[in-house]
Amino acid sequence: ELKVEQNPLFLSMQEGKNYTIYCNYSTTSDRLYWYRQDPGKSLESLFVLLSNGAVKQEGRLMASLDTKARLSTLHITAAVHDLSATYFCAVDSGGSNYKLTFGKGTLLTVNP
Amino acid sequence: KAGVTQTPRYLIKTRGQQVTLSCSPISGHRSVSWYQQTPGQGLQFLFEYFSETQRNKGNFPGRFSGRQFSNSRSEMNVSTLELGDSALYLCASSVIAGVYEQYFGPGTRLTVT
Numbered sequence: 001e002l003k004v005e006q007n008p009l010f011l012s013m014q015e016g017k018n019y020t021i022y023c024n025y026s027t028t029s030d031r032l033y034w035y036r037q038d039p040g041k042s043l044e045s046l047f048v049l050l051s052n053g054a055v056k057q058e059g060r061l062m063a064s065l066d067t068k069a070r071l072s073t074l075h076i077t078a079a080v081h082d083l084s085a086t087y088f089c090a091v092d093s094g095g096s097n098y099k100l101t102f103g104k105g106t107l108l109t110v111n112p
Numbered sequence: 113k114a115g116v117t118q119t120p121r122y123l124i125k126t127r128g129q130q131v132t133l134s135c136s137p138i139s140g141h142r143s144v145s146w147y148q149q150t151p152g153q154g155l156q157f158l159f160e161y162f163s164e165t166q167r168n169k170g171n172f173p174g175r176f177s178g179r180q181f182s183n184s185r186s187e188m189n190v191s192t193l194e195l196g197d198s199a200l201y202l203c204a205s206s207v208i209a210g211v212y213e214q215y216f217g218p219g220t221r222l223t224v225t
Contacts, residue, residue, distance in 0.1 A: 031212060042202060043216040050212075088155065092212065099145070099168045100204075100214060102155040 002027050004091050006103030013079045013110050021106045023072040023089035032072045033100065034063050035088045043088065047074075079110045114139065116205050116217030124223045130191040133220045137184050137205030144186040145214060146178060149200040158201075161186055162208070190222075198224045 003026040013019055023032070031050055035043040047056045049065035049072060056063050060083065062075045072089055086107050090100040117136045125131050137144050145168075146158040157170040161180035178188040184205075190197055200221050204214035 033213065035216075042218045043204075045213055045215065048213045090155075099157045099160060099170070100147075100155075101157065102147075104154045 002029070002091060002093055002101045004089060004101050004103040006089055006106050009104055009106060011106055011108045013076070013108065015080055015110055015112055016078050018078065019076050021074040021076075021087055021089075021108075023074070023103055025070050025072075025091045025101075027093075028067070028070075029091045029093065030065075030067045031092045032065050033090045033092075034072070034074055035090065037086045037088065037105070046087075076108070079108075081110050081112060084108055084110045116203055116215055118201075118203050118217040118220050120220060121218065122221045122223075124225060125193050126225055127193055127195060129193050130189060131193060131222060132187055132189045133201055133203075133222075135186045135188075135203030135205075135217060137186070137203075138215055141205035141207055141215070142184050143206040143208060144180055144184060145204045145206070146186070146188050147202045147204065148172075149202060149219075150196075150198070155202075158188065193224045195224050198222060 005024045007022050034046040037043050047063040052067040054065045060077045065072045086105045088102050088105045090102045093099050119134045143162045145160040147155050149155045159178050160168040164180045175191045180186045200219045202219045203217045206214045
């Protein structure tokens, strides 16, 4: 059974600081997704990582995937308050299987 | 292009009742998945449909069922509601070819009293 672990689960940051969220998964997969969720809202897709070594950047967020280590990272650069949200990584089981297994999420709070 | 739509957005039901939730995928998307989100269990996969066939199912009791229609719209049904079924139910749609990204709808907030 595929397991996805995120850490940390809670992250309180000061504006302007950098930090990284880690996502480990238990079985081979080369498809990993990052989502953002604001309170009471649905999931917003941030990044889709489809191969080993994939790196994607959008604004202050950068995601990478190491399929050999079964690890993805979401790096936050110079955090701003608007980045406060819960961030989820999700891994799908491969092939034509569209079942996503999610991590428990990282609640990010960026303080002024 | 319109996004994934879910109806109703909010629902309050009593234990023992049944409920049907609806999801309309993005136009051209043929795969629809359902997820349950609760504070305790997080996001859990319920089932996935493609071309009116259930292709994958998560670890939920038989009280949870779904179907997909020929226009790709999907419904999920929960019978004999329990308090623990209170959750945000999210529907997501995907295209088959290319990037396997799932696009999520706004969700239906179900409260069971």
